[in-house]
Amino acid sequence: MNRKLLLLIIFLVIIVIGGFIILSKGEEASSIAKPDISTIKTVIDANNQFALDYYQKLKSRNEDNIFFSPFSISNALVMVYEGANGKTAEEIRSTFYFPIENNQRQEQYADLLKKTNKEGSGIHSANALWIQKGYEISSDYLKSVENYYGGRANNLDFRDDAEGSLKEINSWVSEQTNGMIKSVLSELKPEVKLILTNAIHFKGEWVEKFDKASTEESDFTLDNKTKTKVQMMQQTARFNYMENNDLQILEMPYVGEEVSMMLLLPKGKSLQKLDGILSIKNISEWSSQLTEQEVHILIPKFKIETNYPMTDDLKSMGMPLAFSNQADFSKMTVNSKKLKIDQVIHKAVIDLDEKGTEAAATTTALMMWGSAALGIEKPIPIFRADHPFIFSIKHKENGSILFMGNFSNPNKI
Known part of the structure; x- marks a missing residue:
């Protein structure tokens, strides 16, 4: 693999x-x-x-x-x-x-x-x-x-x-x-x-691979609502995932399970609201709601x-x-x-x-000097990172954030 x-x-x-x-x-x-x-x-x-x-x-x-x-x-x-x-x-x-x-x-x-x-x-x-x-x-x-x-x-x-x-x-x-x-x-x-x-x-x-043949050009919407092009990677696999009314969160582990990347994707095309509710308390609460499930993910190369x-x-x-x-x-x-x-x-x-x-x-x-009604099959969620998102890379065992950032404008890289 x-x-x-x-x-x-x-x-x-x-x-x-x-x-x-x-x-x-x-x-x-x-x-x-x-x-x-x-x-x-x-x-x-x-x-x-x-x-x-x-x-x-x-x-x-x-x-x-x-x-x-x-x-x-x-x-x-x-x-x-x-x-x-x-x-x-x-x-x-x-x-x-x-x-x-x-x-x-x-x-x-x-x-x-x-x-x-x-x-x-x-x-x-x-x-x-x-x-x-x-x-x-x-x-x-x-x-x-x-x-x-x-x-x-x-x-x-x-x-x-x-x-x-x-x-x-x-x-x-x-x-x-x-x-x-x-x-x-x-x-x-x-x-x-x-x-x-x-x-x-x-x-x-990565524990799960991206197939290069599946990468294709796709739209990415900036905070100012204009669109630009990115190379979008994609795959469907099991990941830790959660979503609520404000955002979706995806955790992608690395082999050994010592380190993982966490992506926070706001619902809507702007980071402004997510930035306003970003706190240690909220991140801890969101993380506690992560569950392993099948997710179709689309993430840009950058x-x-x-x-x-x-x-x-x-x-x-x-x-x-x-x-x-x-x-x-x-x-x-x-x-x-x-x-x-x-x-x-x-x-x-x-x-x-x-x-x-x-x-x-x-x-x-x-x-x-959000949960599905009992007896109804839950559809596979789609994590489409086609607008600005926050990411961090952390040590899974102790929770220490090693790296943090956001991807907001492909035209500025």
């Missing part, structure tokens, strides 16, 4: 710079309503809530074809959080919903990363730290990052051998992403003191490439202090020199077709 492949890769870099600060002051926090942080009990809850927050932030920018990895972003920023203190730490925690108790947060992350990297899951996640030669980082901080997040420290000379440093970091990127991302950094400022990197790679196969400068987003989402003169990352350092985040960039790619799906992402953060 031909099976669909999925390859997902994430890379995140955080660069810490000391000394002269060149960024402007942070923006005021967003007025978007956020859940009570006390209700977020686990790092998985935290990751998933941040996923929805950042999805809504990107939607507020009228972004087409959203795609990002909350898992990568959260994984890297929790390493930054470990080095933050005072109000800086409070703002980062509020933005990412990290559990406040150190032992709880650290042990949950260590367990999550262990399960995520379990042999046979198809997922590989790695962290690394790159430190300016001669710049002293707190041994307690380095020990915590290595013990709980698997971040290995490496010494490089950013100032006097920028080219060599770039080559080594980019080689690590290429290795961790199986060559899909060959370069993430093109230059280094002389103030760079620390770079934190995260990469996640997933390769899997490729999405995104590049999100996250600095202003994170400032407006509640953590401006980390990018300012007043940033407190004193748990990272052993001297009085100040550190701050310079910028955060997230890049992602997903390519879905009959032979396979490939996805890659990079994040760079730079721091300076």
Whole structure:
């Protein structure tokens, strides 16, 4: 049986710079309503809530074809959080919903990363730290990052051998992403003191195949009601499925049953209403209603490439202090020199077709110093994704959202 492949890769870099600060002051926090942080009990809850927050932030920018990895972003920023203190730490925690108790947060992350990297899951996640030669980082901080997040420290000379440093970091990127991302950094400022990197790679196969011979050109209706053409894949098989008055949900598992893709298709041609009711509570309720049944599905082939400068987003989402003169990352350092985040960039790619799906992402953060009536046969439901839809790729065992996005405009890919 031909099976669909999925390859997902994430890379995140955080660069810490000391000394002269060149960024402007942070923006005021967003007025978007956020859940009570006390209700977020686990790092998985935290990751998933941040996923929805950042999805809504990107939607507020009228972004087409959203795609990002909350898992990568959260994984890297929790390493930054470990080095933050005072109000800086409070703002980062509020933005990412990290559990406040150190032992709880650290042990949950260590367990999550262990399960995520379990042999046979198809997922590989790695962290690394790159430190300016001669710049002293707190041994307690380095020990915590290595013990709980698997971040290995490496010494490089950013100032006097920028080219060599770039080559080594980019080689690590290429290795961790199986060559899909060959370069993430093109230059280094002389103030760079620390770079934190995260990469996640997933390769899997659909349990059920798509027959390439069944793919055909079909209409896709945009939010503005205009139509365009897509290559539509189709098949009939058994999947977890549900529908209500607002949407249809389809879950497509990968071989091994460790990871699945979930597609949320609004009834009607627009994402606006679905975006308005998207919440952890509703997603949990909808997921509990999924039942395995035969479904005829039609899904477009697509490729999405995104590049999100996250600095202003994170400032407006509640953590401006980390990018300012007043940033407190004193748990990272052993001297009085100040550190701050310079910028955060997230890049992602997903390519879905009959032979396979490939996805890659990079994040760079730079721091300076209905039921049928009884007895009536239920017809096979049709899941026709011929208008904008939301999708996520999650770890089935623990529910952590690895990737999230939407497909809304084939003309923008």
